Structure formats: C-alpha cells, structure tokens
Amino acid sequence: MLREKIKQLSAQYFEEYRAIRQHLHAHPELSYQEYNTSKFVRDHLTHLGIPFTVMAETGVIGIIEGNRSDRVIALRADMDALPIQEKNDVPYASTIPGIMHACGHDVHTTCLLGAARMLHELRNEWDGTVKLIFQPGEEKNPGGASLLINEGVLENPAPSAIYGLHVHPQLDIGKMSFASGKVMASADELYITVRSKGGHAAKPYLTADTVLTASQIVVALQQVVSRNNNPFSPSVLSICSMQGGYTTNVIPSELKMMGTFRAMDEGWRFEAHRRIREIVAHVGKACGAEVELEISIGYPSVVNDHALTQHARSLAEEMIGTEMVEETELSMGAEDFGYYSQKIPGCFYRLGTGNKAMGIVSGVHTPTFNIDESAIQTGMAMMAYLGVKG
Numbered sequence: 001m002l003r004e005k006i007k008q009l010s011a012q013y014f015e016e017y018r019a020i021r022q023h024l025h026a027h028p029e030l031s032y033q034e035y036n037t038s039k040f041v042r043d044h045l046t047h048l049g050i051p052f053t054v055m056a057e058t059g060v061i062g063i064i065e066g067n068r069s070d071r072v073i074a075l076r077a078d079m080d081a082l083p084i085q086e087k088n089d090v091p092y093a094s095t096i097p098g099i100m101h102a103c104g105h106d107v108h109t110t111c112l113l114g115a116a117r118m119l120h121e122l123r124n125e126w127d128g129t130v131k132l133i134f135q136p137g138e139e140k141n142p143g144g145a146s147l148l149i150n151e152g153v154l155e156n157p158a159p160s161a162i163y164g165l166h167v168h169p170q171l172d173i174g175k176m177s178f179a180s181g182k183v184m185a186s187a188d189e190l191y192i193t194v195r196s197k198g199g200h201a202a203k204p205y206l207t208a209d210t211v212l213t214a215s216q217i218v219v220a221l222q223q224v225v226s227r228n229n230n231p232f233s234p235s236v237l238s239i240c241s242m243q244g245g246y247t248t249n250v251i252p253s254e255l256k257m258m259g260t261f262r263a264m265d266e267g268w269r270f271e272a273h274r275r276i277r278e279i280v281a282h283v284g285k286a287c288g289a290e291v292e293l294e295i296s297i298g299y300p301s302v303v304n305d306h307a308l309t310q311h312a313r314s315l316a317e318e319m320i321g322t323e324m325v326e327e328t329e330l331s332m333g334a335e336d337f338g339y340y341s342q343k344i345p346g347c348f349y350r351l352g353t354g355n356k357a358m359g360i361v362s363g364v365h366t367p368t369f370n371i372d373e374s375a376i377q378t379g380m381a382m383m384a385y386l387g388v389k390g
Helices: 004-027 035-048 105-121 146-150 212-227 266-287 306-320 338-343 375-389
Strands: 054-055 059-065 065-078 129-137 163-173 176-178 179-182 188-196 235-243 255-262 290-299 302-305 325-329 346-354
Touching: 004 035, 004 105, 004 302, 004 346, 004 375, 035 059, 035 065, 035 105, 035 129, 035 146, 035 255, 059 105, 059 146, 065 105, 065 375, 105 129, 105 163, 105 338, 105 346, 105 375, 129 146, 129 163, 129 302, 129 375, 146 338, 163 338, 163 375, 176 306, 188 235, 188 266, 235 266, 235 346, 266 290, 290 306, 302 306, 302 338, 302 346, 302 375, 306 325, 306 375, 346 375
Parallel strands: 065 129, 065 163, 163 346, 176 325
Antiparallel strands: 054 059, 059 129, 176 346, 179 302, 188 255, 188 290, 235 255
C-alpha cells in the first residue's frame, strides 16, 4: 500500500532529514530575512528535481505532479526564527547571536522537504498535484501568508485545500492532534502613547500626569473583554509594556505602552477595536492628556474546515493509530495560516514533539525549546500522506 511505502521511506530518510533540521536550527534567520534558508530549500528542491518559483522575495513554491487530474492540494511550512538567545547545550545550537528557532519552523521546513522527496519519488502512484509552500515571515506582521496570497500563491494551479502542521511540545512524541472550527485566535497589536508637558512631581496640578493617565487606561481597557464580550467567545487583551520616566521626581512628558488583543470571533474582533479607541480617547480627555493609539491589524483567527479536518484526522489514525490521535485544545496564540483558511478549506494540526523522559518539555518561544527529533519521521510521513490522500 502507498501508506506503507511512505512509512518505509520516512524511516529510511529519517537520519538525513534530522541532519537537515539540525543545520537549519544552527542557522536561523528572522522574519523576511530568510535568504540563506530560502536558498537551502531551493537547492534541495533542485537536487530532488522538483520545479519551483520564488514569491515575496524569500518564499519558495514547489510543484509536484502525480498522475494527471484536477485535484490540487497545498502543503505549507514556515521558515523564520525568533529574536531569542538560545540556551540549549546541544551541538546544533544556534550560531547566530540573539536568534533562535524557538517555534519549530526548522522542523516544519524539514518535514515538508522530506514529504516533497517522498511525493516526488512516488509521483507515478498517486493522482493530482501537490503545491509546496515554504513561507517567510510567519512571526511578524503583516504575515508572510498574506504576502504570498497577494502574489497569487493560491492560483495557477489553485489548490482546493491546504494543510499545515505545528510542533507541540505539550503533546507526547508520536502523537498528533486535530480540531474542527476555530482553533487559534486573531492577534492585533496595540501601541498607545500618552503625552503632556510634564513637570515636577511635587506639582502634579500644573500638568497632566502621564503615568496616572496610562495606568487608568490599562485598568479601563480590561472592561473591553470583561464587560463587552460574550463570555462564551474567547478573547484577551493584555498590555505588556509601559515605558516612560527616568527618575523619582519628574512626571514624564511622554509614556508609551504596547499590548495585544486577541479574539476567536472576527465580528467581535473589530467591534472591540471600536471600544478600545473610545476608551483610550475618553480616559485621555478626562485626565487632560494627549493620547495617540495605533491598532496594527494582525492575523485573523485560524478556522479549520470541518470535513477536511475530519478527513485529515482519519488519515492520521491510519498512519499512526487511533490511540495516538487526540483532540487539539483551543489556543489564544495566533498563526498566519488563518489567511489561507479564510480563502480555501484548511486544516492546521499539531505534531507531538515532547518527551518528559528526555527532559524535552519547554514551550515554544522560550530559549530552551527543543524537540524529540524522532517527530520528524512522523511529521514528514503525515505530510506526504496528506499530499496523496488529503
């Protein structure tokens, strides 16, 4: 059976692709700067004999044609790293100061490269076309997915469905998880600046107190979720940075804040923006300060197509066994895969990479994040199987 051939090939190629993952991990690049990573992917596809085009400067789009049919499936992996200093003591630790693959995109890229190899070798045994999407800039607005879509990645040929995976260190090695409907939140960035003429701390009545104004804005904004949102619709607003002032006896003339707003419902998302603007403006006016607000629109929520996700889950059960497939929990984290799922049916699933016995438990976006690398064998086999059966 084709499934067994994929499993055999994934085992056969595992060591080679583990080495590829370690190379990518040691040479991370930030969002929209994935020049060497993009070249590595292009060189590997050239070696395999898979044609490709370049989009959004560093994105790589490959095409594998099986037996002719109208079926087109897209498989997506992201390539960028994060501005984090790695603390893992491993031979393949990041060689780039202050940059690390702390979200597993090196794993995603490796799994798709491995899947591409198997799909190409078996191309006479399956029907349709598989579009490989190696995407830049998932970690930073506006999101590489939006750039690729604007440049036509979902056209010529147009896929009828798209699949993407994400490493999940809280899920045991060898497992995968799926969920239909809303699975990840939208994410918008909040930038607030409070200004006044400033003044002596002993004479606050002669100026508008920027620190007090900012503090009241932080407290008032909590009403957006607690008193304006339906409690059955997950949403969160967090102010995560407050910068201003430099001594004990001067009211600063300027104070800056940054934060994030996240939601599962797109209608509520933009209604919340309206309330955020009202609250910030009114608190500033009440305190006598000048207030400036910027809401940087980020990624939409990720919504998995029900039929596609159920199909993918059934394929995972065939590949690794029913007992190894779980239900994915909702996450207020964000992913620009949401742009794809707005356009065509999508399924974003999770690959277990955690191993408590080996001490591999750190979460993504931490300086000690790592994976049990045996997940690569499962990951590339599943992506290949989705390519031929998805």
